Amino acid sequence: MKASLLRTTLTAVIIALGAPPAFAQVDISGDWASRNHEDQPHRGPGAELGDYTGLPINEAARQKATHWDASILSLPERMAQPHPGAYFMRGPGPNLRITKRIDPVSQVLVAYTIEAPFGRADRIIWMDGRPRPSEHAEHTWQGFSTGKVDGNRLTITTTHLKYGVIQRNGVPASPKATLTEHFLRHGDELTLAVIVHDPVYLDEPFIRTSSWVRSSNVNPDQRWVFEVVDEIAGHRPGYVPHYPFGTKQEEFGQKHGLPFEATQGGKATIYPEYELKLRELLRQMATPRPAAPAPSR
Amino acid sequence: MSATLRLPRRGSFGLRLLFLIILPGVALLSMPVAFGQQHVSTISLEPGETLVVDGIEVLPVQGKIYMLVGGGANVTVQIGEEGVVVVDTGAAGQSKRIITAIRRLTNKPIRTIVNTSADPDHVAGNAAFVEAAGGPRGPGTATPLGPNAGAEMISTEEAYNRMLNGGPGRPEMLGDALPRSTFFTPRKDIYSNGEGIALLFQPRAHTDGDLLVHFRGSDVVAAGDVFNTTSYPAIDTAQRGSINGVIAALNTLIEVTIPERNQMGGTRVIPGHGRISNEADLVDYRDMLTIIRDRIRDAVGKGMTLEQVKAARFSLEYDGLYGATTGPWTTDMFTEAIFREMTALRPAPPQRGATPQRGTTPQRGTTPQRGATR
Numbered sequence: 025m026k027a028s029l030l031r032t033t034l035t036a037v038i039i040a041l042g043a044p045p046a047f048a049q050v051d052i053s054g055d056w057a058s059r060n061h062e063d064q065p066h067r068g069p070g071a072e073l074g075d076y077t078g079l080p081i082n083e084a085a086r087q088k089a090t091h092w093d094a095s096i097l098s099l100p101e102r103m104a105q106p107h108p109g110a111y112f113m114r115g116p117g118p119n120l121r122i123t124k125r126i127d128p129v130s131q132v133l134v135a136y137t138i139e140a141p142f143g144r145a146d147r148i149i150w151m152d153g154r155p156r157p158s159e160h161a162e163h164t165w166q167g168f169s170t171g172k173v174d175g176n177r178l179t180i181t182t183t184h185l186k187y188g189v190i191q192r193n194g195v196p197a198s199p200k201a202t203l204t205e206h207f208l209r210h211g212d213e214l215t216l217a218v219i220v221h222d223p224v225y226l227d228e229p230f231i232r233t234s235s236w237v238r239s240s241n242v243n244p245d246q247r248w249v250f251e252v253v254d255e256i257a258g259h260r261p262g263y264v265p266h267y268p269f270g271t272k273q274e275e276f277g278q279k280h281g282l283p284f285e286a287t288q289g290g291k292a293t294i295y296p297e298y299e300l301k302l303r304e305l306l307r308q309m310a311t312p313r314p315a316a317p318a319p320s321r
Numbered sequence: 322m323s324a325t326l327r328l329p330r331r332g333s334f335g336l337r338l339l340f341l342i343i344l345p346g347v348a349l350l351s352m353p354v355a356f357g358q359q360h361v362s363t364i365s366l367e368p369g370e371t372l373v374v375d376g377i378e379v380l381p382v383q384g385k386i387y388m389l390v391g392g393g394a395n396v397t398v399q400i401g402e403e404g405v406v407v408v409d410t411g412a413a414g415q416s417k418r419i420i421t422a423i424r425r426l427t428n429k430p431i432r433t434i435v436n437t438s439a440d441p442d443h444v445a446g447n448a449a450f451v452e453a454a455g456g457p458r459g460p461g462t463a464t465p466l467g468p469n470a471g472a473e474m475i476s477t478e479e480a481y482n483r484m485l486n487g488g489p490g491r492p493e494m495l496g497d498a499l500p501r502s503t504f505f506t507p508r509k510d511i512y513s514n515g516e517g518i519a520l521l522f523q524p525r526a527h528t529d530g531d532l533l534v535h536f537r538g539s540d541v542v543a544a545g546d547v548f549n550t551t552s553y554p555a556i557d558t559a560q561r562g563s564i565n566g567v568i569a570a571l572n573t574l575i576e577v578t579i580p581e582r583n584q585m586g587g588t589r590v591i592p593g594h595g596r597i598s599n600e601a602d603l604v605d606y607r608d609m610l611t612i613i614r615d616r617i618r619d620a621v622g623k624g625m626t627l628e629q630v631k632a633a634r635f636s637l638e639y640d641g642l643y644g645a646t647t648g649p650w651t652t653d654m655f656t657e658a659i660f661r662e663m664t665a666l667r668p669a670p671p672q673r674g675a676t677p678q679r680g681t682t683p684q685r686g687t688t689p690q691r692g693a694t695r
Contacts, residue, residue, distance in 0.1 A: 088638035091612070101575055101604045105584040143583045158371045160380055160390045162597040165585060187605045198642055199550075224641035249582045262572040264611040268619065269635060 049173045050209045052136060055244070056120040056236035063234075067115030070192035074273025076289030077282075085196055085225035086288060090273055092194025095256075095265035104250035106143020108188020109167045110197035110220050113205075114234060118142060121244045136171065140244030149180055156183060163199050178207040190220055190230055195289075198224035212238035227291040283309055363400055363427040374422035380597060384539025385514055387426065388591050392419045393442035397543035397591050399536055401514020404432035408534045408543040408591075410446030419446060420453050430454060433513060435520065436476040436500060437532045437545025437593070439483035439560070441491055447474060448498035459501030475509070476500040477522050480530030489559055490649075521573065523547060525566035528557045533570065535577055542577060543591045548606055550595025553636075553643045555650045556658040564614050564659045565666075571607040575600060609639050614659055621663040630660050 060067050076089060096102055106112065118141045125135040125148075138147040145165035157168055167185040171178050182203040190197045201222035208215045213235065220230040277287040283305035292298055366372055366381040373379070378390040382397075389396040393412025396419055398405060405427060411419045423431075431454035436444045451457050454472030476484070481503045487493035509520040516538025523531040527546045534543040546555060547570045556562040578588035578600040590598045616635040625633070631653055636644065644652035 084638045084641055087634075091638075096608070099604075101600065102584070104580075104582070105601060145583070145585060157369055158378060158380060158390075160378060160388070160596045161369065161371070162589070162599065163602070165601075186601055196638070200642070261576070262568060262607070262611065264608045264615075266608075266612050266615070269616045269633070 050176050050178050050207065051124075052178055052207050052209060052214060053122050053124045054238055055240065055242040056122065056214055057239040057242045058115070058117040058119050059235045059237060060115065063115075066191070067117075071195075072276045072279075073193050074276040074287055075193060076191075076195060077287055078294055079191065079195060079289035080226050080228040080230055080291040080294050081195060081289045082225060082227045088196045088225070089194040090271055091267045091269065093265040093267050094194075098255040099259075099263070099265075100252045100254065103255065104143070104252050106145035106165045107141060108165055108197065109145075109182060109185040110188050110190045110201055110203060110218075110222075111192065112141040112143075112145065112165070113216055113218060114232070116142070117245065119239075119242045119244045120236060121242070140246065141166075142245060143250065144245070144248050149178075167203070169203075176209060180205040180207070196225050198222050200224050201226075214238070228294065281306075281309075363429065364425070366426075372422075372425065374425045375418045377418050377422040379422050379426065382539070382541050382589050382591060382597055384536065384541060385516070386536055386539045386541040386589075386591075388597060389419055389422055392416070393445065394440070394546070394593050395543075395591055395595070397534065397541070398423055398426070399514055399516075399518075399539070400427050400429065401516075402429075403514050404430045406433040406435070406513050406518065407431060407450060408435045409437055409443040409545070410434060410450045412442040413445035416446030416449035416453075420449065430470070431472050432458075433511065434472050434474040434500075435532065435534055435543075436474070436480055436484075437534065437543060438528050438530055439476070439480040439491060440528070440546060440555075440557075443545065443593070444476075444480075444484060444494070444498075447494070447500075448496065451497040457497050457501055473502055474500040475502045475504075475511070475520065477530040477532060478503040478505040479524075480528070480532075483528070483530060483560055521577070523566065523570035523573065525561055525563040526570040527554050527562045527567055528560035529562070530560070531570065533574060533577070540579075540587070541589045541591065542574060544574060544593065546593035547571065548574065548590060548592045548598070548603060549643075550592050550598060550602065550606075551643070552594065552645065552650060553639075553652065553655040554610070556655065556662075558658055558661065562658070564610065564662055568607060568610050568614065571603060571610065575603055575607060578603060609643070613639070614663070617656065617659045618663045618666075621660065621667055627657060627660050631656055 065071075073094075074090070076086065081089070112118070121139040123137050123139070124133055125137060126132070127134050133151045135151055136149040138149065141147070143165070147166045147169060149169045149171040151171050154170070156170070161184060163184045163186045165186050165188070167182040169180050169182040171180045180203070182205070185197070185199055185201055185203070187199050188197045189195055197220060201220055201224070204219040204221070206217045208217070214237070215233055215235050217231065217233045220226065222230070272284070274284055276282070277284045283302070286293065286302050286305055292301070366379065366387070371378055371380055376391050380388045380390065382388050385399045385401050387398045387400065389398060392415030394409050396411055397408035405423060407423070410416060431450060434447065434450050436447070438444075451472050451474065456471040457474065458471035459473040481500050483491065484494040484499055504520075504522070507522050509522075511518045511520065516536055519535040519537060521533040521535060523533060531545055531547055533545065533547065536542070547567060548554075554567045556564055556567065574590065578590065580587035580600050584601040585599070587599055590600075590603055592598060613636045617630055620630050620633065620635070636652060636656065640652055646652065
């Protein structure tokens with residue numbers, strides 16, 4: 025009897041050790057509808073010119089963004105470019121179609137593909153532990169992504185990105201940037217936290233979250249090829265629109281009653297303590313300056 | 322019915338010797354060309370794969386083209402049935418490693434060598450490559466291997482003269498290190514391994530002898546130092562380099578390249594230094610140079626001095642990608658080269674008492690219109 029019990033127990037332990045993990049691991053596949061909330065103005069129309077609020081950018085990024093002219097997107101060699109990697113999960117939308125690539129023999133998950141971001145720079149997130157390409161390999165809009173599941177979290181690391189933006193008003197992201205992303209799923213809700221590390225343009229990592237809900241009625245962006253046309257006739261080859269050096273983009277602050285300094289971003293502006301500074305700046309704005317003494321006659 | 326060679330079962334020892342030794346020997350001697358060569362083989366790498374041979378990184382680009390990194394400037398290699406075309410031969414002391422890496426890909430003969438400029442990190446391996454090819458081929462050569470053996474080496478006439486005469490940081494080159502085939506026309510076409518190769522002369526880019534090498538079938542351009550992903554272009558004013566010429570060459574390159582769709586894929590570009598690129602990367606580089614050039618030109622127009630221009634940091638937003646404070650080509654040197662060119666191009670002020678022509682004298686302090694790129 026005792027021997028039989030021991031045998032049964034041992035067998036159960038061996039089976040349990042050999043079985044795959046019983047706890048649920050996150051599965052992000054499916055169709056997902058984007059949810060825009062207070063961030064809609066940034067994701068639909070796009071951030072206004074000169075709005076760098078809350079971005080931990082450095083002086084180089086500020087100089088790049090300040091002189092960026094949206095007309096550059098009318099150039100034939102730029103008008104069809106997709107949203108770059110550090111931005112494209114942000115919007116507008118995007119509604120996502122995430123599918124699994126399964127090894128047909130082993131049934132092991134090889135990769136997720138994320139289809140339908142603007143410009144269809146569809147992403148592949150490799151789950152098979154493959155090594156990263158050489159630093160001399162081509163950079164792409166979506167970069168090279170590898171994923172690792174940790175319980176309810178899928179963590180993605182992305183390198184090999186093209187020169188891009190983190191915001192659609194010219195705030196840059198360099199090809200040296202890397203992304204760390206966490207997909208978190210709670211039932212039919214999916215949250216993505218994107219952390220951009222950029223040694224060229226950021227003083228601290230830039231973090232933001234976006235959310236989606238599972239939907240069987242989603243309409244992902246299916247446009248595959250953007251046609252290139254002459255939008256503005258008469259430009260010579262090599263025309264590069266940009267604002268002249270020394271330009272100040274003040275309109276955003278004036279329109280919203282913000283001090284210019286507060287619109288310029290920087291790592292200090294991402295912390296709650298900046299509210300005190302902002303109050304002080306607003307107080308200074310509200311206080312009329314003493315009139316200059318009249319010149320003596 | 323199959324023809325089978327059978328040893329005679331009967332007969333003298335001499336007859337058996339004839340079959341066993343002499344006949345195979347005769348057969349071997351009668352084999353054309355292949356006799357004396359190694360077995361010809363070629364391996365291929367999949368896109369994304371990398372092979373490292375003796376510290377030289379080999380990356381497949383597309384079609385028949387590979388990029389070799391780690392021996393000075395990037396080396397472009399085309400491999401096909403006819404043999405090997407090499408664009409640039411690397412820095413001094415690196416050729417053995419580069420040739421070993423090529424030999425890991427194929428043991429087909431090196432048939433053509435193209436130099437994109439006369440810079441030592443691009444051409445110092447010339448003589449070693451010619452030697453590896455069995456000798457030079459082309460005008461003025463009489464190789465013992467025959468008219469179709471050896472390697473033909475091509476450059477622009479200007480690059481040839483620079484190699485021949487040497488200069489600051491460029492030792493004089495002699496003999497087989499010098500190209501036998503030169504040209505000064507806007508374009509020279511060659512054909513190899515089933516594809517046309519257009520050699521596009523850029524007369525005043527980073528030097529006065531730059532070439533873009535377009536492999537039309539594989540759809541890859543070797544751009545030489547007209548395009549780098551790791552530094553500002555080294556505008557070698559001693560070799561009549563020019564920022565306007567570099568920008569013009571980049572615009573030519575953008576005309577040549579075609580993305581597959583939405584600025585993705587399509588024509589690939591191998592830079593002089595750095596990573597494999599496509600048109601989108603070229604456009605970023607062209608835009609960057611155009612913007613910096615415009616800023617410095619406007620500053621010169623306003624009468625700013627070189628020191629003021631350097632202090633203004635017109636290239637700040639790009640310095641983290643392309644700038645340097647030490648080494649052979651610093652941000653200050655880049656800025657100074659543009660400043661001097663813009664100063665030289667600035668129209669002379671009218672002579673005292675002369676009537677100024679309308680539109681010929683820049684107004685001091687004028688701000689260019691938005692997007693005023695010319």
